[in-house]
Amino acid sequence: MVDLRIDGESFALTTAAGVFGAQGVDRGTMTLLRHAPAPRPATGVVDLGAGYGPIAVTLGRRQPAAGVWAVEVNERALGLIRSNASRVPNVVAARPEEVPPALRFDGLYSNPPIKIGKDALHELLLDWLGRLVPGGYGWLVVKQAMGADSLRQWLDETGYPTDRAAAKQGYRLLRVRAGGGGQADAGPAATGQAGTGPGPLAPDDLATIGAGTGGAWTVLGHLHGGGSDPVYLLGRGALRAVLKLKHGAWWADQLSRAATTVEELRAAGYPTPPVLGFGRLDEDRAYLLTGFVRGETLNRLDPATLDAVLGAVALHGEVRPSPVRDWSVMVTSFLNGGIADFTFHPDVLPLARRALDLVSRPVPALPTGGFAHGDFTLRNLLFHEGGLAAVLDLEGFGRGTPVIDLVSLLTATTDPVDGSPDVTRRIVEYAVSLGGTDAFLACLAHRVLATVSWATEHPQLLTDAARRARALLDAVD
Incomplete structure (x- = not known):
């Protein structure tokens, strides 16, 4: 048991032999706690290599409205964190693999494990600093005699601008800016404010x-x-x-x-x-x-995962949503509107003509009535242990033909790098079996034309749009 005296109060922390700082909170950790800012409310931060939890518990007590991940590989230390944070409910003790891979943080605090070796330390820091949101900051305390200055130089050279925020008793507190922008001395996290992040939450x-x-x-x-x-x-x-x-x-x-x-x-x-x-x-x-559902996104489908995905699409017809949004009507309105007279960029004009040639005009009404996701792509499918764990982002749904969602899925399976011809063929065959050839060609033409018309107005997207459109068109040749 050790006493941690900080912020004008003292509280006891349980320790154990074999856990860093068992005899008392070390001076490096105290340097960080005295000089690094508290998290901002409604943000999430991580204490990397948390030990028995002095940093995580202090941050959680300072800012009860922020979530603090105490990440540790030592099982005994994890048990100590849970005990020490029993009255700090915003602290979550976890092994690294228990932190969802898609999670990003507003701040990182760490007295990093220097003794694991330079290469391992660099790999560890690159992994976790790479999970900071834009505008986020890392706060690392390192003993000068154990390479604080060389670590600062390496971080700078690696794309993480770093400056010295404090120096006490032979320790350096390094302030590390998330790669990609902001002013190190004036950024929001430097004053304890939230990073710019993906969006505001108060x-x-x-x-x-x-x-x-x-x-x-x-x-x-x-x-x-x-x-x-x-x-x-x-x-x-x-x-x-x-x-x-x-x-x-x-x-x-x-x-x-x-x-x-x-x-x-x-x-x-x-x-x-x-x-x-x-x-x-x-x-x-x-x-x-x-x-929340645990799982991971995939870059490609194999026959087994495709079976699960097509099984989900088969259920789209079981539900008859409100007609407020009808994706089938949107597709036919688009194709029967002015898209044939649109001035496409020369780089994609041949692709647009190929797409227009797939459909007769006017395009007849598509089947409708069942559930249509509207963005049924691999980024919205989670897989776990070989099965489909969840379909996400349904809120933009409407009614329509399931062919619309199957064509959305084709954008991944026709990719020249990650695609699979056999998977593509099966999706095409299934789409035709559900909606007929004309409906499939109309949905595919819509997808291609929407892609290349958008790229015409945003020329920086032309190369990628042309590649994706060509791959879709080649799927029906």
Whole structure:
């Protein structure tokens, strides 16, 4: 047992032999605690190599409205963290592999394990510093005699601008800026403010969400991959949830419809997380809270994973959503509108002509009525232990033909690098069996034309758009 005296108070921490600092909180850790800023409310940070938890527990006590991951590989130390943080509910003790790979942090604090060797240390820091959101900061305390200055130089050269924030009793506190921008001395994290991050979330927002979902939540970090929507991992005790913020007055009603549709899909056996809550935060923002599902995204499908995905698509026809948004109508309206007269960039004009030649004009109405995801791509599919764990991001759903979603899936399977001709063939055959040849060609033409028209207006996207459009068109040759 050791006493930690900080912030004008003292509290006891349980230690054990074989855990760093067992005889007392070391001077390096005290240097960090005295000079590094506290986390901002409604953010998530990580204490890397937490030991028995002096940094994590102090950060959690200083800022109860922030989530603190205490990451440690030593099982005995993890048990000590849980004991020492028993009255600090915003601290989560975890092995590195227990932290979701998609999670990103506003701040990183560490008295890093220098003795593991330079190469291992560099690999460890690159991994975890790479998980800071833009504008986030790392705070590393290192003994000068054990290479603090050379570590600072290496971080600078590696793309993580680093400066010395404090120097006490032979230790250096290094302030490391997340790669990609901001001023080291004036950035928000340098003054204890949140990083610019994927989006704004205020304590008042959390209070509103907690009131609407039966209890308070703690932000545990940002979830990478939400596109333009801010996405957060929240915690309440052992419960984990995904919070997505939607901008625009239209979304409040759409999320209400989504909650009903998700319930119906889940009743039919569809693999998607439950909706835990939804509502307005203000006139322009709404929130959706869903259960958290562990899994990973894939770059490609093999025959086994494809079977699971097509099994999910087969359930789309089991649900008849509200007609407020109809993806089939959107496709035919697009093709029968002015797209044939659009002035495409010369680099993609031949591809646009190939797509237009796939359909007769006017394009007849497509089948509709069942559930259509609208963005049924690999980035919205989670897999675990070889199976489909979850289909995500259903809130933009509408009604329509499942062929729309199968064509969305083709954008990944036709990739020249990660694609599989056999998988592509099976998706095409299944799409035709569900909607007919004309519906499939119309949906594919829509996808190609939407891609190359957008790239025409954003020329920096032309090369990638042409590659994807050509691969889709080649799938039907």
